[in-house]
Amino acid sequence: QVSLVESGGGLVQPGGSLGLSCAVSESIYRTNSMAWYRQAPGKPRELVAAITSGGNTNYADSAQGRVTISRDSVKNTMYLQIDSLKPEDTAVYYCNVKGFRSLFDYRRRYESDYWGQGTQVTVSS
Numbered sequence: 001q002v003s004l005v006e007s008g009g010g011l012v013q014p015g016g017s018l019g020l021s022c023a024v025s026e027s028i029y030r031t032n033s034m035a036w037y038r039q040a041p042g043k044p045r046e047l048v049a050a051i052t053s054g055g056n057t058n059y060a061d062s063a064q065g066r067v068t069i070s071r072d073s074v075k076n077t078m079y080l081q082i083d084s085l086k087p088e089d090t091a092v093y094y095c096n097v098k099g100f101r102s103l104f105d106y107r108r109r110y111e112s113d114y115w116g117q118g119t120q121v122t123v124s125s
Contacts (some may be wrong), residue, residue: 002026002114004095009119016123017083022095022116024076030104031099034071034078038091038121049080062088068118085123092118 009021019038035050049069050058057069068081078095095116100106 002028002097002101002112004114005117006093006095006116006119009093009121011086011122011124013125014039014085014087014123016085017081018019018085018121020080020082020095020119020121021095022078023079023112024078024097025075027076028097028112029100029102032111033098034069035096035098036078036080037094037096038089039094039118040088040091043091048093051078082121085121087123090121090123092120094118 003025005023006020008018010018012018018029025064029055033050036048037045038048039045046060048060048063049067051071059067066082071078084087097114098111100110101112103111105112
């Protein structure tokens with residue numbers, strides 16, 4: 001059973017920085033993309049940043065210039081660095097992995113979608 005565990009959330013003052021990590025419990029045969037989403041109270045979940053297996057990145061407009069997504073394939077871990085934090089960044093941050101769990105799934109093009117349990121980020125003075 002593949003599981004994703006986020007860490008690094010907490011309370012940060014406006015203007016501060018925070019680093020989040022997402023550890024994937026076991027290897028997936030082929031990871032197609034990894035991403036960070038967030039969900040603020042009363043709002044839908046939204047994409048923050050994504051990175052493909054080839055290293056291409058995509059950022060939400062609200063995150064451009066302040067957020068960096070990266071991954072370490074050896075450690076099976078994804079990271080999110082957020083700088084110049086704003087109160088509106090307050091949300092639960094979730095990591096997401098899309099990929100083929102096994103060669104069998106790859107051959108039949110059955111992509112799995114995995115989510116972490118979320119980590120709270122609160123930006124407040």
